[in-house]
Amino acid sequence: MKERNYRVILFMRIQSIYLALFFLIFSIIFFVNFIDLKEKFTSSFIYDTSEKIHVNFFLSLMATEIGQLKSTVNEEEAPSISRSVFLTFTNIWPEDIRTFLGREIPGFSSFNTEIAVAGFGTDLTTLPIESAPPLEMLLKEKELAEQDQSQPNNTQEKGIMPGPKTGKDVAFIYHSHSWEAFLPVLPGKKTANEAVSLDESKNIIAVGRKLKDELMKRGIGTSHSTTNVTEELKKKDWNYNHSYALSRETVKEVMAQESSISYLIDIHRDSQPKKLTTAVINGKTYARLFFIVGKENKNYDRNLKLAKELNEELEERYPGISRGVFIKTKDDGNGVYNQDLSSQSMLLEFGGVENNKTELDHSIKAFAEIFSEYYWKAEEVSGEG
Structure with a gap:
């Protein structure tokens, strides 16, 4: 009898977890699609965000499934998950002063220009x-009179x-x-x-x-x-x-x-x-x-x-x-x-x-x-x- 009750309780808990996950996923999808986010989840946004996150973060995630990768991860350099989430959703990067002051100083926002390909002598200046x-x-x-209509x-x-x-x-x-x-x-x-x-x-x-x-x-x-x-x-x-x-x-x-x-x-x-x-x-x-x-x-x-x-x-x-x-x-x-x-x-x-x-x-x-x-x-x- 006790074993049967235990199975029922376990089944109900699993169902509760599934239900909670369902509502969580539904809420995230609703948030992304119906809230006017400053940044949309476009391919360029995802690329730019992932580019700024340290490589050790991704290696750490992969190492949880592939044991051989653990030896390649430098734990001291790997950023925390909380920091990665903060960087992604606030778009504030401690290494880049433009992300702090870009909207506060008149004219400073021009330096938000991204250089996809830099020619000779091209930089932010x-x-x-x-x-x-x-x-x-x-x-x-x-x-x-100098207007030339020729x-x-x-x-x-x-x-x-x-x-x-x-x-x-x-x-x-x-x-x-x-x-x-x-x-x-x-x-x-x-x-x-x-x-x-x-x-x-x-x-x-x-x-x-x-x-x-x-x-x-x-x-x-x-x-x-x-x-x-x-x-x-x-x-x-x-x-x-x-x-x-x-x-x-x-x-x-x-x-x-x-x-x-x-x-x-x-x-x-x-x-x-x-x-x-x-x-x-x-x-x-x-x-x-x-x-x-x-x-x-x-x-x-x-x-x-x-x-x-x-x-x-x-x-x-x-x-x-x-x-x-x-x-x-x-x-x-x-x-x-x-x-x-x-x-x-x-x-x-x-x-x-x-x-x-x-x-x-x-x-x-x-x-x-x-x-x-x-x-x-x-x-x-x-x-x-």
């Missing part, structure tokens, strides 16, 4: 910088034979900050904040136009937006912070009209000085490039892969041309950059405020060369080319 957008100055400039020369240069044609537009070039310009073509302007213009021959639109021409020469159908973002923001009574919302409207409209477009290229320029944005490669001077990948969108992993692959090809052929691949979250930028609209999106910066046309042209041709090879290779693999 040489991060890309955006110049202030003096919209009123730009609107007044519209009235100046059309670009689309004739092909000798030595570059047109490649096979896509037969459709597959790439779209646009500019969320179309006013960004270059000091060498702005007489009387000296500082980074003055390097702005509505003149399409002097601002970043000229870079986009040249890149379009180079891609078209290589058979890649390309569209290019020359939208004057400054004027459009003014019409909507929007400010600088709405730049990506405005360019988003443009991108969505073009993609709706041209369903074949899959590569989105948002072109900018940096505000860092020439010593950081220029490289001499085989006797030629280039405006250095860098990629920015937004982390706060569903296409983050694939867009990061694209940026890394293009960056690697560029560096292999033109060592030093790239400053690297940067990852930005909503804490230090837009965090999305319209890259949720395509898994083949990139934000690409060509040079800085002090780079001249020759340096920019060299880099545009280099990028067009690498990108076109990447594109046609991908087409061969997919069997669509």
Whole structure:
């Protein structure tokens, strides 16, 4: 009789444990899915978190099942489970002062930028910088006689034979900050904040136009937006912070009209000085490039892969041309950059405020060369080319 009662009690206890585990798992799932967590359990979040936890923590867990691993674990270095849980859920890392002060000190959050691939000379002290957008100055400039409305020369240069044609537009070039310009073509302007213009021959639109021409020469159908973002923001009574919302409207409209477009290229320029944005490669001077990948969108992993692959090809052929691949979250930028609209999106910066046309042209041709090879290779693999 006693043995029977013991079995009943044991069975009830086991059932209670199962029930408790069920409610625990259900609560965790509910918490993760319905509470507005600052950090979501994305693959990138899990990767970044596990990367910061000491390797001995994982070895300790595995050693509980694989006895042979116990000899490889340094107990003195292995962190406690409580510390690992604390680091994961608070995102405060004692070794990194940015996690304590990033939101308290104005401007300090910019150092949250992650460097996925560091180019030559790239570290936290040489991060890309955006110049202030003096919209009123730009609107007044519209009235100046220097505004050049001439059309670009689309004739092909000798030595570059047109490649096979896509037969459709597959790439779209646009500019969320179309006013960004270059000091060498702005007489009387000296500082980074003055390097702005509505003149399409002097601002970043000229870079986009040249890149379009180079891609078209290589058979890649390309569209290019020359939208004057400054004027459009003014019409909507929007400010600088709405730049990506405005360019988003443009991108969505073009993609709706041209369903074949899959590569989105948002072109900018940096505000860092020439010593950081220029490289001499085989006797030629280039405006250095860098990629920015937004982390706060569903296409983050694939867009990061694209940026890394293009960056690697560029560096292999033109060592030093790239400053690297940067990852930005909503804490230090837009965090999305319209890259949720395509898994083949990139934000690409060509040079800085002090780079001249020759340096920019060299880099545009280099990028067009690498990108076109990447594109046609991908087409061969997919069997669509």
